[in-house]
């Protein structure tokens with residue numbers, strides 16, 4: 012094929028030259044199209060966190076297999092060198108404009124607390140670059156996780172993700188309102204941006220890809236609320252967790268269990284979900300620590316205390332939390348920072364549960380009232396995430412902002428608490444990002 016003809020004049024040939032350059036670029040690019048390596052790769056759990064992990068990945072091209080090759084040593088992406096190989100399942104989301112395929116490959120029979128190197132893909136489309144993961148240790152070792160919610164795809168998202176990854180957490184929990192796609196299929200680009208951010212930023216300094224544990228929020232559900240998983244297609248079909256059910260639990264070693272709850276978005280607080288929570292907490296009573304993660308706060312720091320979602324949560328869950336001495340409730344949805352007093356029976360009680368919130372891991376911080384509510388120790392307009400260290404003997408919590416500064420530490424005798432207090436007092440008040448005042452329980456953009 013003759014791509015370039017002799018030039019007759021500059022006036023005639025310049026457009027033709029541009030055209031020919033474009034043709035060249037297309038030809039140069041075309042071999043790459045058949046090597047369409049996965050668009051995204053990310054880690055979730057469907058089962059035991061010590062011996063399994065699920066590699067989720069997506070391809071824009073059709074695929075005939077879903078493969079992960081892995082090993083306890085790096086093989087630098089040379090497929091034939093990996094000792095282990097597992098295949099999984101793949102599916103599409105009906106109506107998704109680009110027709111992409113979502114692959115779920117669960118690795119099983121892994122050793123707890125071990126490092127594995129892996130690549131995902133298939134021989135026709137290509138594989139990801141090699142990544143590294145670590146399974147959760149199965150004993151009483153100290154573990155670390157981060158929790159936050161209300162992320163979105165704004166400018167604070169990636170700086171906050173990077174700060175979270177710098178802490179070398181074993182995993183990260185998102186308490187709902189993830190990409191703010193509203194389960195509208197045409198919004199798939201928002202999920203792409205959020206997943207791009209996670210893939211790039213949620214890698215620890217030691218090179219571990221951080222697994223995600225996701226709870227559902229109102230922005231994962233079409234219309235903000237629904238009673239069927241078909242109203243939260245991205246949440247259920249992008250992430251291999253618990254298929255078609257919006258509440259579940261995960262155990263991490265021998266020290267703690269996390270209950271991921273649905274604050275009324277797909278499943279009502281009470282009824283089946285409350286009964287399940289009560290039974291699970293009873294079964295798990297020998298674990299020293301129990302954490303609940305859910306979207307709408309029982310003790311909100313921005314919306315009204317009498318808001319519908321908060322009242323429903325307190326009615327359905329507080330008796331269960333109190334009965335089983337829940338350690339901590341991680342709350343979100345209000346886009347502020349808050350730490351409560353210890354609460355039991357909806358009163359201050361030194362033997363009660365701690366509530367931390369309120370979901371501001373990327374979204375702009377709302378303006379809180381200058382007057383603390385009866386249950387609050389602190390409430391402020393600060394974008395942040397919570398860092399949680401769990402050992403056999405105690406749990407420590409640190410709130411960290413976009414600049415990587417720890418501005419709140421609990422309990423007060425934990426390392427760095429006094430310094431954090433100075434940081435907290437020195438932080439300038441943020442510019443008003445949401446002028447709505449007063450807040451209402453009908454505030455739909457949470």
Ligand SMILES: [Fe+2]
Nearest residue numbers: 161188344457
């Ligand atoms: Fe939100």
Ligand SMILES: [Fe+2]
Nearest residue numbers: 188229344457
């Ligand atoms: Fe929300």
